[in-house]
Each structure stands twice: as structure tokens, then as C-alpha cells.
Amino acid sequence: MGQEKIIYVCSDAVGETSEAVARAAMRQFPAGEVKLKRYGHIKSEEEIAAIVKEAAATGGFIAFTLVQPELREMMKEEAQRCGVRVVDVMGPMMQAYIDTFNGFPKRQPGLLHALDEDYFERIEAIEFAVKYDDGKDARGLQQAQVVLVGVSRTSKTPLSIFLAHKGIKVANFPLIPEVKVPPELVPVPGRLIVGLTMQPEHMIKVRKERLKTMGLPPVSQYASIARIDEELSYAAKVMQSLDCRIIDVTDRAIEETAGIVSAWLNEINR
Numbered sequence: 001m002g003q004e005k006i007i008y009v010c011s012d013a014v015g016e017t018s019e020a021v022a023r024a025a026m027r028q029f030p031a032g033e034v035k036l037k038r039y040g041h042i043k044s045e046e047e048i049a050a051i052v053k054e055a056a057a058t059g060g061f062i063a064f065t066l067v068q069p070e071l072r073e074m075m076k077e078e079a080q081r082c083g084v085r086v087v088d089v090m091g092p093m094m095q096a097y098i099d100t101f102n103g104f105p106k107r108q109p110g111l112l113h114a115l116d117e118d119y120f121e122r123i124e125a126i127e128f129a130v131k132y133d134d135g136k137d138a139r140g141l142q143q144a145q146v147v148l149v150g151v152s153r154t155s156k157t158p159l160s161i162f163l164a165h166k167g168i169k170v171a172n173f174p175l176i177p178e179v180k181v182p183p184e185l186v187p188v189p190g191r192l193i194v195g196l197t198m199q200p201e202h203m204i205k206v207r208k209e210r211l212k213t214m215g216l217p218p219v220s221q222y223a224s225i226a227r228i229d230e231e232l233s234y235a236a237k238v239m240q241s242l243d244c245r246i247i248d249v250t251d252r253a254i255e256e257t258a259g260i261v262s263a264w265l266n267e268i269n270r
Contacts, residue, residue: 006060009038010051012071018063018089027253032213042066045074052078061085067094118167125164132171133157141184144171146265149185149239150196151175151231152222153206155249155257159196162258168265175235187242192265195239195246196257200228202250 007026009018015038026034037060039051048071055062062084066072072091079086097103132140134157141147145168148156156172163170173185187193198206207223221227239246245264247257 003059005034006055006058007034007036008051008055008060008062009036010042010048010062010064010066010075011038011040012042012066012068013040015040015065018065021089022063024255027255042071045071048074049078052082052084055079055084056082061087063087063089065090121167122165125167125169126161128169128171129160129164133160135173135179135182138173138182138184140171141173141182142188144169145191146170146261147185147191147193148172148196149175149193149235149242149244151198151203151228151235153203153210154196154198155254156196158254159257159261162254163261166258166262168262175231175238177230177234181238185242187244190269192261192268193242193244194261194264195235195242195244196249197232197235197239197246198248199250200225200232203228203232 007022009015009022011018019036019038022036026036039047042048042051051062052075062075062079064072064075064086066075066088067090072088075086076088078084128140128144131137132144146163148160148170149172150156152174156174160170160172173182175181185193204223204225207228208218211218211220211223247260249257
């Protein structure tokens, strides 16, 4: 087994910005190959030296957001000395701002995530998405701004969380032939219901990979073409009865799907 591949996310705040950028990049590559390790609230050069040393030992690279100039320089110098690649996530953007608008940065860590009204709305939306994930409580279907429906492995949960980070309250419900659709799942003015679907051939691969990660044999009814066709056919009928908008998520990035859903939500709320 080869050495574990690691991206080190470092920040003098919590590190959410660097982690978001790193995860966006990771989604462009096969899943499961790389892990993230986050170091937040970095205050000293000693901490940076230790992190760079660890990255050098594991063969990883570092993505960082450090607003203090001395810490940024230390990170770059130490990385160069140890032969570790680093990505300054905020630096180029801040420098462009300075060069173009003659601005001067506040150099205060965590300003991007100040505790303002938008921040609390996002936190509330994330908590909502977790609470009403996978049809746990049908009451969430009535309170949600967006309801996602679809068969297993159509990215309902990751899409719910992604939209929640934009402050949108999302609930999702799995469509299974053996499970009756709850009465709460009905069209309501101002609420968007979106059906997620996928091509059967692609779903077979996704479900087999899911079984593999769970340590189960890939030969299962869950990943059989007969079962998948049955589920997709049932889901299509439910979506038609709901008269909901449908997105084929086959080979579609979460960001792209989220952009479509956000645009539809804005459209119905104009």
C-alpha cells in the first residue's frame, strides 16, 4: 500500500476558506485518494515549521490562508527549504486588491466568517439540512425552501449541505418503491421540489463503489440493473405526480447542480 496522500489546510482563523477551495479541487479527481488535515488558529512560526515538516515527511502539500505577513513569509520560506509545495489561497487576491484599488488589508483573521446575520442563516440552514436529511422527519418537507427527491446515490445529501452553505433550507426524501410518499410532500407556493435522477449505467458504478467502501460484495440487488430500473421508473412516476423540476446528475458536479437549483428558487420567489 502506498503512502497516504494528504492536503494540509492551514489558517490563522478556522480554515474554512482553504478547505472549501481544496475540496472543490478534490471533486475533480477520483474519490477516496486524498484526505484533508486542517490546522486552524495558527499563531506562531513554530507551528508553521512543525506543519511543513509533517507535510515533507508525508509527501503532501499545503493550502493556506494566513493574513499576517510574517506568517505568510515564514510558510513560503519554510516550504521552499523543505521542498514542500504550498498554495497561498488568499494572498494573490489580496495583492490584486491592493495593486488595483490602493487598499490596505485589515490583517484580521476570520473576517470572512464574521458573525453577521448571513453567517447565522447559513448555520441554521446547515443544521436544518442535517436534521431533515434522508426523510428522517417529514415535517421538514413542509418547512424547507427546497425539497430534493430521488433514488439512493443521486447526491441528495451532499447537494443539501452545499445549498445549506448558501443559507438555503433544504430537506431531502429518498424515493423507494416499498416506501409510501408522505402527504407532506406536495407542491406548495414558494417551495421548490427538485427531482434528481441518473443514467442507470452510471448508477450501477456508483452503487458498486458504495458497496465496496462499506466492505460489502458488489454483487447485490442494490447494484443490479433490474433493481435500479425499478427504482428509477418508480421515481419518475412520483416526480411526474409532483410536477417537479428534474435534473439528471449523471457526471454533473455538485456546484453545477446547486447553481441550477438556486436559479430556479430565485425564479419562483420573484
